[in-house]
Amino acid sequence: MKRILFIFALIATIASANAQTSRKSMEAQPPTLTSDELLDQAARLVGKEVYVKGKVTHVCHNSGKKVFLATGDENKTIQVFADANGNIEKFSTDLIGKQIGAKGIVAEHRISKETIDKQEKEIAAELEKEDCMNVERCNNVMSNYKKMQAWIAANKTDYYPIYFVKATSYDVLK
Numbered sequence: 001m002k003r004i005l006f007i008f009a010l011i012a013t014i015a016s017a018n019a020q021t022s023r024k025s026m027e028a029q030p031p032t033l034t035s036d037e038l039l040d041q042a043a044r045l046v047g048k049e050v051y052v053k054g055k056v057t058h059v060c061h062n063s064g065k066k067v068f069l070a071t072g073d074e075n076k077t078i079q080v081f082a083d084a085n086g087n088i089e090k091f092s093t094d095l096i097g098k099q100i101g102a103k104g105i106v107a108e109h110r111i112s113k114e115t116i117d118k119q120e121k122e123i124a125a126e127l128e129k130e131d132c133m134n135v136e137r138c139n140n141v142m143s144n145y146k147k148m149q150a151w152i153a154a155n156k157t158d159y160y161p162i163y164f165v166k167a168t169s170y171d172v173l174k
Contacts, residue, residue, distance in 0.1 A: 042163035045106040064090030079164040086168030104167035110159040120145040
């Protein structure tokens with residue numbers, strides 16, 4: 001009788017441990033988002049782990065530590081950085097045009113209103129003096145500063161946020 005009770009207790013303990021392990025592995029899965037979904041939800045996801053999927057439009061050629069994922073807005077991208085603590089040594093330029101999924105933590109970089117205003121004045125001065133080596137680039141930068149300033153005014157903040165993912169791993173999707 002003791003033997004039967006011992007076996008029953010052992011089976012119950014193993015079943016309980018398996019249920020807890022299954023529950024933990026289900027909880028450990030970060031939400032899967034498209035690059036557009038991440039762009040829309042980034043402010044509330046800062047500091048949280050996600051799995052973001054998107055088409056690579058650019059790989060940083062210098063270090064290979066950063067890729068850009070396309071969004072529905074051709075003027076916006078999601079940047080994915082290889083986190084130093086992760087499994088990504090570098091991103092290959094072969095990824096351009098391919099769909100990837102990257103797992104990592106959403107982070108935010110804030111550009112202060114003062115910094116934007118200062119840089120805008122510097123570019124405006126270059127354009128006035130005709131010192132700007134690439135006028136089209138300078139005009140694009142000025143346009144970006146205006147958009148950032150408009151966002152700051154509309155959202156009544158003193159900064160412009162840039163969201164990105166610090167990725168620990170990625171997969172090439174089919």
